Amino acid sequence: xxxxxxxxxxxxxxxxxxxxxxxxxxxxxxxxxxxxxxxxxxxxxxxxxxxxxxxxxxxxxxxxxxxxxxxxxxxxxxxxxxxxxxxxxxxxxxxxxxxxxxxxxxxxxxxxxxxxxxxxxxxxxxxxxxxxxxxxxxxxxxxxxxxxxxxxxxxxxxxxxxxxxxxxxxxxxxxxxxxxxxxxxxxxxxxxxxxxxxxxxxxxxxxxxxxxxxxxxxxxxxxxxxxxxxxxxxxxxxxxxxxxxxxxxxxxxxxxxxxxxxxxxxxxxxxxxxxxxxxxxxxxxxxxxxxxxxxxxxxxxxxxxxxxxxxxxxxxxxxxxxxxxxxxxxxxxxxxxxxxxxxxxxxxxxxxxxxxxxxxxxxxxxxxxxxxxxxxxxxxxxxxxxxxxxxxxxxxxxxxxxxxxxxxxxxxxxxxxxxxxxxxxxxxxxxxxxxxxxxxxxxxxxxxxxxxxxxxxxxxxxxxxxxxxxxxxxxxxxxxx
Numbered sequence: 001x002x003x004x005x006x007x008x009x010x011x012x013x014x015x016x017x018x019x020x021x022x023x024x025x026x027x028x029x030x031x032x033x034x035x036x037x038x039x040x041x042x043x044x045x046x047x048x049x050x051x052x053x054x055x056x057x058x059x060x061x062x063x064x065x066x067x068x069x070x071x072x073x074x075x076x077x078x079x080x081x082x083x084x085x086x087x088x089x090x091x092x093x094x095x096x097x098x099x100x101x102x103x104x105x106x107x108x109x110x111x112x113x114x115x116x117x118x119x120x121x122x123x124x125x126x127x128x129x130x131x132x133x134x135x136x137x138x139x140x141x142x143x144x145x146x147x148x149x150x151x152x153x154x155x156x157x158x159x160x161x162x163x164x165x166x167x168x169x170x171x172x173x174x175x176x177x178x179x180x181x182x183x184x185x186x187x188x189x190x191x192x193x194x195x196x197x198x199x200x201x202x203x204x205x206x207x208x209x210x211x212x213x214x215x216x217x218x219x220x221x222x223x224x225x226x227x228x229x230x231x232x233x234x235x236x237x238x239x240x241x242x243x244x245x246x247x248x249x250x251x252x253x254x255x256x257x258x259x260x261x262x263x264x265x266x267x268x269x270x271x272x273x274x275x276x277x278x279x280x281x282x283x284x285x286x287x288x289x290x291x292x293x294x295x296x297x298x299x300x301x302x303x304x305x306x307x308x309x310x311x312x313x314x315x316x317x318x319x320x321x322x323x324x325x326x327x328x329x330x331x332x333x334x335x336x337x338x339x340x341x342x343x344x345x346x347x348x349x350x351x352x353x354x355x356x357x358x359x360x361x362x363x364x365x366x367x368x369x370x371x372x373x374x375x376x377x378x379x380x381x382x383x384x385x386x387x388x389x390x391x392x393x394x395x396x397x398x399x400x401x402x403x404x405x406x407x408x409x410x411x412x413x414x415x416x417x418x419x420x421x422x423x424x425x426x427x428x429x430x431x432x433x434x435x436x437x438x439x440x441x442x443x444x445x446x447x448x449x450x451x452x453x454x455x456x457x458x459x460x461x462x463x464x465x466x467x468x469x470x471x472x473x474x475x476x477x478x479x480x481x
Contacts, residue, residue, distance in 0.1 A: 027476040028307035028453040029259030031122070032295040033467075034066070035094070036288050037087060037141055038270025038281075038316030040446045046278065046321055046332075046434065047285040053332035064285070066292040066310040069449040071459045075467065076445050077314045080109045083443040087270070088152040090313035090464060091144025095119065097468035097479065103152050105143050111150040118468055119145040121477045122261035123167065130169035130249040130260060132291075134242045134284070135267030136176050136227040137219070138162065141313060145263050156180045159188040162217075163195040168260075169252050170197075171206070171218040171245040173267075174227035192217045203240040209248050211255045218248060224343060231268055231280045231341035232287035242266060243290040250298050259305070261475075264291055272341065273317035275417050276436045278429045279338035281319070299452060307453045307474050311467065312446035318437025323430045330433030337376025338428060342421045345374050350397065350418055362398040364391055367420075375424050386427055393423035415439025 036043065044067055052062035079089035079099055086102035093099060096106055096115035106115045119129045133142040138158040143149070147161040155177040162170060175188045189199045198214055200206050202221040209216060222239040224230040230239060246264050253260035266288030272280035292310055299306040321330060340348070349370045357366070364379075372378055379387060396410070396419035414422045416439065429436065448467070450458035454474025462470075472479050 027305075028474040029127075029305035030254075030298065030302055030307070031259070031261045031471065031475060032292075032306075032308045033094075033118075033261070033263045033471065034288070034292050034295070034308070034310040035091075035141055035263065035265045036269050036285065036310070036312045037135075037265055037267045038273045038314065038441070039266065039285060039288070039312035040315035040319075040442075040444055042315065042319040042321060043269060043273065043281055043285055043312075044447060046319065047282045047289070049321065049330065050282045050332045050335055051286065054336065064289040065296065066289055066308075066449050067447075069308065069310065069451040069455075071450045071455045073448045073450075073459050074445040074461045075311060075448045076461070076463045078443065084441050085314050085443075085464075086152075086441065087140035087313050088144065091141045093464040094311070094313070094467040095144045097465045097472075099465060104150060105140065105152055105158075106148040107150055114148040117145050118471050118475075118477070119167065119261055119263065121472070122475065125475070125477065126258040128169070128253040128256040128258075128260040129167040130171070130253050130262040131167060132170075132242070132245045132249055132262065133172040133265040133267050134229040134287075135265070135271070136173040137170050137217075138175050138177075139173075139228075139267060141265045141267060142170075142172070142263070156185060156188070160191060163188065163191040163197070166195075167215070168256075169216050169218070169249050169262075171216075171249055172220065172242075172265075173229055174219045174223055176227050189217065189219070203238055203244065206240050206248055207244060209252060211251055213252060216252055218245065220245075225271075225347075228268060228271070231272065231284060231343060233280060233283040233339070234341050234344045241290070242287050243294050246291040246294040250294060254298065262295075264295075266291065270316045273315075273319060273436075274415070274439055275342045275425065276317055276415070276422060276429065276439065277342045277425045278319070278432065278434045279335045279425075280341040280343075281317075282335060296451075303452070305453060307450070307455065307471075309448065309450045309458060309467070309471070311448040311464075313464070315442045315444045315446060317439065318435075318442045320435040320437070321433065323433050323435040325430050326433040332432055334376070334428065334432040335434075338374065338425075339376075340374050342417070342425055345370075345421050345424070346418050349374065350421060354398065357398070359398050362394075364394045367394075371424060375428050377424065377428060382427065390420070390423055390427070393419040396420075411439070 048061045079085040089102045095117040140152045143158045146165040147158040197217045200218045206218045269284045457470040
């Protein structure tokens with residue numbers, strides 16, 4: 001009897017002990033949200049396979065730094081009207097916890113209700129806020145953290161809201177409509193300066209920024225397409241990288257007494273995948289990983305107060321490691337033969353040739369040396385089918401117009417890109433064992449990784465709207481949306 005009573009008391013004691021809540025994890029004071037635009041598992045794994053192929057012939061993976069964060073999950077990405085989202089609705093979901101339509105930024109599907117963002121919530125708590133992107137700073141993903149517009153194409157209105165946001169640091173690309181659609185409105189950098197921002201351009205001046213600089217708008221002066229940073233494989237020696245902008249943001253925000261929230265976007269992963277350019281996607285994914293490494297270095301100094309979350313907004317291109325022509329084989333070392341992005345090849349090779357060559361005198365042979373230098377491809381090494389496809393694409397290119405989606409067959413072949421260039425990337429990708437299904441976004445889940453204060457919230461399967469809720473929980477924000 002006494003033994004039974006003792007066991008009962010012990011059981012009650014154990015139950016009571018289990019009922020006592022564990023000590024709450026400290027609130028995340030320094031929060032990084034990294035978004036690889038267009039980045040899902042295929043983009044991550046292709047970069048890891050490539051990284052290994054550059055140093056070994058062994059069939060192995062060289063994991064990216066962010067893929068080794070201790071907690072991982074899968075995140076669904078559908079929006080209010082489609083299983084396939086765009087960056088505006090995906091950005092809205094992550095920034096506010098709400099579904100909306102593609103093309104809409106931080107407004108409801110009816111385009112009447114405006115949503116408050118996680119960045120605005122952080123600012124209201126007294127935290128500093130930074131927004132960084134490798135594309136134009138008024139593009140959909142960065143805009144999703146500070147703007148509210150019915151259309152992501154309202155670039156000038158987005159820029160005006162940037163200047164009025166009061167956020168502490170903006171870094172990366174420039175503005176798509178710096179003086180409005182007609183070029184007759186006040187210059188956006190001037191509006192930012194009037195709002196108290198120190199406007200800085202060029203790597204030397206940007207890297208010289210130090211804490212105490214006040215509010216900063218830092219724009220790389222050496223830009224490539226659509227006011228964006230260069231693809232990392234094209235980046236000039238004198239241009240700042242995404243990691244550089246992240247490092248500067250940490251310098252400017254890191255002394256905030258109440259901490260900071262920083263969103264960093266690797267935007268050109270998406271652009272490369274739209275064009276089915278695997279080499280550019282891989283190199284920009286590696287550059288994105290280098291930016292995450294800057295946050296990890298900061299976390300090493302503030303291990304208990306920092307949270308790093310890395311995710312994608314959607315997948316782009318239907319990328320796969322596997323192509324029918326190579327069956328079970330991959331040859332990722334062939335990707336390294338590409339020395340420039342599709343964009344740079346267009347700008348430096350195709351466009352000048354089209355400008356000077358007459359249509360009836362144009363000859364693919366004229367471009368073969370440039371093709372070998374840019375893609376490592378020689379005509380004699382291609383199959384007869386590939387040679388015919390390349391000649392056909394060259395003929396379409398020399399029509400002196402980019403083939404657009406108006407012609408269904410042209411879109412399926414080239415996705416609205418320069419035919420010769422996209423055919424070259426396709427041939428190289430296929431030789432490496434990389435396949436594509438689309439020139440647009442797809443509806444597959446993306447991977448999310450986390451480390452730090454509140455990391456346990458980010459495991460499992462959840463929706464992109466839950467990114468907002470989980471960040472709020474980790475940061476101690478009372479959800480208002």
